[in-house]
Amino acid sequence: MTSGLPRTAPPKTAGVIVAAGQGLRAGQPLPKQFARWRGKPVVRHSAEALVAAGIAPIVVAIPAGTDEIAAAALQGVAGVRLVTGGATRQESVRLALEALVADAPNRVLIHDAARPMLPQSVIERLSLALDHSEAAIPVLPVVDSLVRTEGETMGTPAPREDLRRVQTPQAFRFGAILAAHRAWTGPANAGDDAQVAQAAGVTVALVDGDEALHKLTFAGDFAAALAPIRVGTGYDVHRLADGEELWLCGVKLDHPRGLAGHSDADVAIHALVDAVLGAIGAGDIGSHFPPGDAQWRGASSDRFLLHAVRLAAEAGYRVGNVDLTIICEAPKIGPHREAMRARLAELFGTDVSAVSVKATTTERLGFTGRGEGIAAQALVTLLPG
Numbered sequence: 001m002t003s004g005l006p007r008t009a010p011p012k013t014a015g016v017i018v019a020a021g022q023g024l025r026a027g028q029p030l031p032k033q034f035a036r037w038r039g040k041p042v043v044r045h046s047a048e049a050l051v052a053a054g055i056a057p058i059v060v061a062i063p064a065g066t067d068e069i070a071a072a073a074l075q076g077v078a079g080v081r082l083v084t085g086g087a088t089r090q091e092s093v094r095l096a097l098e099a100l101v102a103d104a105p106n107r108v109l110i111h112d113a114a115r116p117m118l119p120q121s122v123i124e125r126l127s128l129a130l131d132h133s134e135a136a137i138p139v140l141p142v143v144d145s146l147v148r149t150e151g152e153t154m155g156t157p158a159p160r161e162d163l164r165r166v167q168t169p170q171a172f173r174f175g176a177i178l179a180a181h182r183a184w185t186g187p188a189n190a191g192d193d194a195q196v197a198q199a200a201g202v203t204v205a206l207v208d209g210d211e212a213l214h215k216l217t218f219a220g221d222f223a224a225a226l227a228p229i230r231v232g233t234g235y236d237v238h239r240l241a242d243g244e245e246l247w248l249c250g251v252k253l254d255h256p257r258g259l260a261g262h263s264d265a266d267v268a269i270h271a272l273v274d275a276v277l278g279a280i281g282a283g284d285i286g287s288h289f290p291p292g293d294a295q296w297r298g299a300s301s302d303r304f305l306l307h308a309v310r311l312a313a314e315a316g317y318r319v320g321n322v323d324l325t326i327i328c329e330a331p332k333i334g335p336h337r338e339a340m341r342a343r344l345a346e347l348f349g350t351d352v353s354a355v356s357v358k359a360t361t362t363e364r365l366g367f368t369g370r371g372e373g374i375a376a377q378a379l380v381t382l383l384p385g
Contacts, residue, residue, distance in 0.1 A: 011106035013127070014174070015050040015058040019043045019070070019113035020085025020092040031063060032216055033113040034073050038316030038384065041073035042216060045116030051078055053123045055109060059099050061085035061092040090190040094181040097174075104174055110193050111169035117212040118169070125207040126171035134176045134202050137194045138209030139164035167209040170194050176202050230317060230382040232279030234271040239373040248326065248333075248374075249340035249357060250302050250347060255331045259374060262291040266301035268326055268357075268376040272344070273301070275322075275380040276308035280315045305347050312382055320381035321354045327368050327375040333359035 019033040033043040043060065050058050056079035062070040064084050074080045083099045085092030093110060100108065107130055111118065122138050129136035142163045148155035170193050177193060180200035190196050194204045244258030247266040259265035273285045282288075289296050289304055309319065322344060326333050333340075337357050345352040362369040 011130075013055050013107040013109065014100050014105035015047075015055040015169075016093060016096040016100075016108060016110045017043060017046050017050075017058060017060045017113050018085070018089060018092055018096070018110065020061040020063050021089070021114075031066070034066070034069050036313075037116055037216065039314045040316070042116050043070070043113040044073055044077065046111055046113055046118055047074055047077045047080055049118035049120070049123075050109065050111070053120055055123075057081055057100070057103075059083055059096040060113075061096045088188045088190070089192075090181065090184060090188065090196060093193055093196075094184075097178045097181055100174070101178070106174060107171065108174045108177060109169040109171050110177070112215065114216045115168055115213045116216065117214065119210045119212050122167075122207070122210050122213065123169070126169065129205045129207050130171050130173060133205035135170070135172045135194065135197045136205040136207055137170045137192075138167045138213065139206050140167065140209040140211065141165070164206065165209070166192060166194065167213045168192070172197060172202075176200075229320070229384070230279040232275040232277065232380050232382070234274030234276075234278060234378040234380075235376070236267045236270040236274065236285075237367075237373055237375045238265045238267045238270075239367075240371065246331070247301065248336070249324070250300075250305075250343040251336055251339050253331055253336060263289070263296050263299045263304070264301050267374050268324055268340075268378070269301040269305050269347075271376040271378040272322065272324060272380065273304045273308045275378040276305070276312055276319075276382070279380055279382045280312050280317060282308075282311055282315075302347060309348060316384060317382035318384075319348045319350045319354065320383040321356070322348060322350075322381075323356045323379045324358065325377050326357070326359045327362060327377070328359070328373075329361050329364065329369060329371050333357070 021031065034041050047058055058079055059081045060070065060074065061083055062085060067082060070082055081099060083096050086095055109126065126136050126138065142160040142165060146158040146160050148158055177197055180197045180202060183200055184196050186199055198204055238259040238261050240257040241260040242257055244260050246253045246255040246258040247264045249268045250266065259267055270285055277283055285304060288307065340357045341352050341355045344355045367373050368375055
């Protein structure tokens, strides 16, 4: 039985992502918001998090002349609109808000692109706060002691109990923040939108922030990504046969017999492919390149390894080091070791010093000892970034 009362539609919430800065301190070859971090452009992380929270549309303020790179970074993300930002952060936000006026939302979340880890719990707390406030921002306590400075010497202590670290996204009722930005006459370098709102007489509520909302600022923020180190192992065997070429580590060896298989049967690379795929939890070589598929008949195994390395990069990882052991009675690996290391380093996109190629025998025991085939086992370490 229903009460007969009309249902209230949920407030329409839009998003603004501020991505119009140059981000030069991050040491990237392009503005940091478009640099890759954990396998994706930085700005894409925030956009996807907002989409997952049901926020639409999302207006992204970008630097002049970066339309193509921004479109590529956000390709496929639903509801994204691009607008060229201004000379300051405040101006960029105002331009983004103006782009929403034609179909004005009830609420808007304004977020810095340089904070790619956006927990849904923070968005939920902000949304609840807007039920009874015109504005809300996420904050964290200050845990370190603070002092004022007097030139190069310590001045008086500052009471940390009265201070908070301010984060984004910051949430506002749309009409209030639009009016505040239109009326802003303060300094050009307004630190954030809460300051703009407060200057217009808007009371700003505080909600708990999250340490995950760390801002990427310096090169070390990219180098020391928070994802864990991954390790994968691989093992493969191929039989030796007459009339076949012998490829090991992407290098063709002169030998009376070669390895038999659907592709070029490079047993060493196959073990390495499985190690990379295993490190990112992406199955094995057979699931990506089925042996019954005619398109892989005689294919160079280099292609398989490049595919695995690309998948690792898309997952946010790069190769840390490679340790490969080839198990055979013949041929001798020693004379070819450096050529093998160089070729593998090229395929992995890493320095040759990160690649180890070793060989051993089984003292004439088993199929490798009888010269019937060659085996390889590999270990690969993947690092974040």
